[in-house]
Amino acid sequence: MEKLVINGGRELHGEVEISGAKNAAVAILPAALMVSKGVCEIENIPGIDDVHCLERIISSVGGKITKNGTTYLVDATDELKVVADTDDVRKMRASYYLVGALLGRYKKAKVELPGGCAIGVRPMDQHIKGFEAMGAKVTMDHGSISVEADRLIGANIFFDVVSVGATINVMLAATLAEGQTVLENVAREPHVVDVANFLNTMGADVKGAGTDVIRVNGVKELRGCHYSVIPDQIEAGTYMIATAACGGEVTIKNIIPKHMESISAKLEEMGVQVKELDDSLIVTSNKANLVACNIKTSPYPGFPTDVQQPMSVLMSIAKGRSIINESIWESRFKHMDELKKMGASILVEGRTAIIEGVDRLSGANVRATDLRAGAAMVIAGLVAEGKTEIYDIEHIYRGYPNIENKFRELGADIKIVND
Numbered sequence: 165m166e167k168l169v170i171n172g173g174r175e176l177h178g179e180v181e182i183s184g185a186k187n188a189a190v191a192i193l194p195a196a197l198m199v200s201k202g203v204c205e206i207e208n209i210p211g212i213d214d215v216h217c218l219e220r221i222i223s224s225v226g227g228k229i230t231k232n233g234t235t236y237l238v239d240a241t242d243e244l245k246v247v248a249d250t251d252d253v254r255k256m257r258a259s260y261y262l263v264g265a266l267l268g269r270y271k272k273a274k275v276e277l278p279g280g281c282a283i284g285v286r287p288m289d290q291h292i293k294g295f296e297a298m299g300a301k302v303t304m305d306h307g308s309i310s311v312e313a314d315r316l317i318g319a320n321i322f323f324d325v326v327s328v329g330a331t332i333n334v335m336l337a338a339t340l341a342e343g344q345t346v347l348e349n350v351a352r353e354p355h356v357v358d359v360a361n362f363l364n365t366m367g368a369d370v371k372g373a374g375t376d377v378i379r380v381n382g383v384k385e386l387r388g389c390h391y392s393v394i395p396d397q398i399e400a401g402t403y404m405i406a407t408a409a410c411g412g413e414v415t416i417k418n419i420i421p422k423h424m425e426s427i428s429a430k431l432e433e434m435g436v437q438v439k440e441l442d443d444s445l446i447v448t449s450n451k452a453n454l455v456a457c458n459i460k461t462s463p464y465p466g467f468p469t470d471v472q473q474p475m476s477v478l479m480s481i482a483k484g485r486s487i488i489n490e491s492i493w494e495s496r497f498k499h500m501d502e503l504k505k506m507g508a509s510i511l512v513e514g515r516t517a518i519i520e521g522v523d524r525l526s527g528a529n530v531r532a533t534d535l536r537a538g539a540a541m542v543i544a545g546l547v548a549e550g551k552t553e554i555y556d557i558e559h560i561y562r563g564y565p566n567i568e569n570k571f572r573e574l575g576a577d578i579k580i581v582n583d
């Protein structure tokens with residue numbers, strides 16, 4: 165069993181290159197399965213386990229992937245299977261994008277219900293609402309979702325909640341539906357825009373991504389294309405917060421500063437300097453100056469739920485009382501018990517966490533309870549005095565490429581050890 169071992173207490177200095185966005189890549193790869201003519205060459209795919217899992221899922225339905233570093237060639241020109249039922253499908257949340265992609269291309273699909281991080285109930289009612297509005301019959305049976313339509317016809321769909329997954333999934337299907345689909349109250353996350361841009365590069369007609377109304381004019385077919393995935397907002401946020409927590413100065417390279425605004429603003433409020441350049445940010449921090457702040461997670465452009473857990477570590481060592489209100493997921497505070505083992509002072513009540521800043525954290529043996537909880541534990545280990553051992557690190561590698569190398573290059577004492 166592998167674990168991460170960190171000797172904490174060092175400042176971070178230098179440059180870190182941010183990889184392609186996980187939550188864009190895991191939608192773009194299934195979207196490429198909608199192309200029956202030509203191949204898609206997609207650059208900047210992050211080297212993470214969720215992508216590797218998706219590669220196996222794609223080949224299990226007959227898609228062919230050739231890789232050259234972070235560039236993937238996806239060839240879906242042969243007929244695909246419309247049933248995705250391997251163990252890998254059940255392992256990751258984003259396998260639900262096969263439903264939208266296969267429904268668009270073949271008007272039917274059967275996909276095992278997806279897993280993913282245990283961060284609360286993860287319903288699909290809004291995906292289903294969208295598919296049904298376009299004329300698909302949807303059945304949930306023995307742990308799988310089946311969709312089938314004689315004709316997939318554009319519709320007006322108003323989502324009851326702002327959902328990244330439902331927005332992307334229904335947008336995928338609508339791309340190859342007849343006529344216009346209007347999606348209202350949609351998610352505006354950078355990865356939603358990236359998927360829409362990818363679809364348009366393949367010949368789709370998607371307008372409005374990034375606002376709360378998306379209009380999709382269905383096209384008959386999509387063609388192969390060349391595309392590059394946007395940088396990962398959440399990975400960048402994690403390195404920004406780590407620098408703020410450890411102290412030092414780090415240039416976060418290959419990012420879109422606009423995507424980082426909600427995080428930069430909170431860090432500045434806490435006493436951290438964030439200097440914006442064209443495609444990078446310089447984060448400068450003196451731990452002694454950190455002060456408390458409050459956050460409420462919300463859909464983009466609000467403060468991202470996926471950065472809440474790393475942020476809680478920074479709050480744990482900032483002077484004063486910080487309050488987190490987690491409005492997206494009902495169970496995203498599991499890491500707080502692990503942080504408390506390291507000396508943090510945290511009270512969790514429902515979806516609120518009240519954090520009293522302490523002078524120091526101390527190294528301990530902790531678990532990565534989910535992906536972002538794992539990132540939080542890494543930051544806590546880097547900040548803490550003494551040795552921290554992190555177990556269940558497979559969660560971390562689902563979403564962070566080369567995390568230990570990237571931190572080591574910034575001066576951290578971190579290594580993977582086989583237990």
Ligand code: EPZ
Pocket residue numbers: 186187190257258281283285286287288289290291292325326327328329330351469470491492493535536563
């Ligand atoms: C995506 O999950 C991300 N995953 C999550 O990132 C992220 O936390 C989340 O969006 C919010 O930003 C991927 O993109 C693969 P949602 P998703 O549908 O699409 C409710 C990470 O750490 N809802 O936007 O599953 C739902 O319960 C992961 O990288 C419904 O009620 O999230 C939640 O409260 C974890 N009905 C809210 O909407 C539905 O049909 C937002 O969920 C769908 C969602």
